[in-house]
Amino acid sequence: MRLENLKKTYGQRTVLQISCLEVTEGTRLAVLGPNGSGKSTMLKILAGVIKNDGEDMFLSHCGYLPQRSYAFDRTVIKNVESALWDLPRSKRRSAAENALRKTGMLSLSQAQGKTLSGGEMQRLALARVLAREPKILLLDEPTAACDIESETLIEKALKRWKGTLIFSTHSPAQAMRLSDRAIFLENGKILESGETAEMLMNPKSERVREYMSHWRVEYAQGNNDASGVGDDL
Numbered sequence: 001m002r003l004e005n006l007k008k009t010y011g012q013r014t015v016l017q018i019s020c021l022e023v024t025e026g027t028r029l030a031v032l033g034p035n036g037s038g039k040s041t042m043l044k045i046l047a048g049v050i051k052n053d054g055e056d057m058f059l060s061h062c063g064y065l066p067q068r069s070y071a072f073d074r075t076v077i078k079n080v081e082s083a084l085w086d087l088p089r090s091k092r093r094s095a096a097e098n099a100l101r102k103t104g105m106l107s108l109s110q111a112q113g114k115t116l117s118g119g120e121m122q123r124l125a126l127a128r129v130l131a132r133e134p135k136i137l138l139l140d141e142p143t144a145a146c147d148i149e150s151e152t153l154i155e156k157a158l159k160r161w162k163g164t165l166i167f168s169t170h171s172p173a174q175a176m177r178l179s180d181r182a183i184f185l186e187n188g189k190i191l192e193s194g195e196t197a198e199m200l201m202n203p204k205s206e207r208v209r210e211y212m213s214h215w216r217v218e219y220a221q222g223n224n225d226a227s228g229v230g231d232d233l
Helices: 039-047 076-084 089-102 118-130 148-160 172-178 196-201 206-212
Strands: 002-010 013-022 028-032 062-065 136-140 164-168 181-186 189-195 218-220 225-227
Touching (some): 002 039, 013 189, 028 039, 039 062, 039 164, 076 089, 076 118, 089 118, 118 148, 148 172, 172 196, 181 196, 181 206, 189 196, 189 206
Parallel strands (some): 028 164, 028 181, 136 164
Antiparallel strands (some): 002 013, 181 189, 218 225
């Protein structure tokens, strides 16, 4: 998958300008960078939420999870079934239950969506996306509003999911756990890219080294796992 001429400008300010980004099928790509670096804009363009200023850009067969999740005023199971409107009614329930099971939400299937905690609502939102069985997942800070339990359950679901994953995160530790490649954005441009462990443990860019100096990441060689103490110190 070759993504070219990703660009978004608001007035005089260019918030994203990526000339070319290649993502091999099955890659798990982490998008890192400070606030305002263009991470969310990039994902919204790929998902077709906002229009690219360059060539028309839209990834088919993708599922998109925004940074702020939501729930309809109905039960959890009905929330997921709403994403399956084009399936025969007889198949919606089993597909929805399967998606809820993947995110650890099946036991709450009859709870009202509006009563969920932030982490539970994010797990519901992910289940709604997974129920569509996308080939590409586009996730914007998928665990930003989560407690440790929900973060663990979401990461477990993502590790088991098969397909191309592109997600933004502020956490190098999470990037280590979930991705095999990473890019670092600043001012809408890619400053550095490469294998996740190599880029984060041995950054070539002075700016990425400075950014990483604010984090402590403990990396276990060979198992693509990492942990951080609160991540930022």
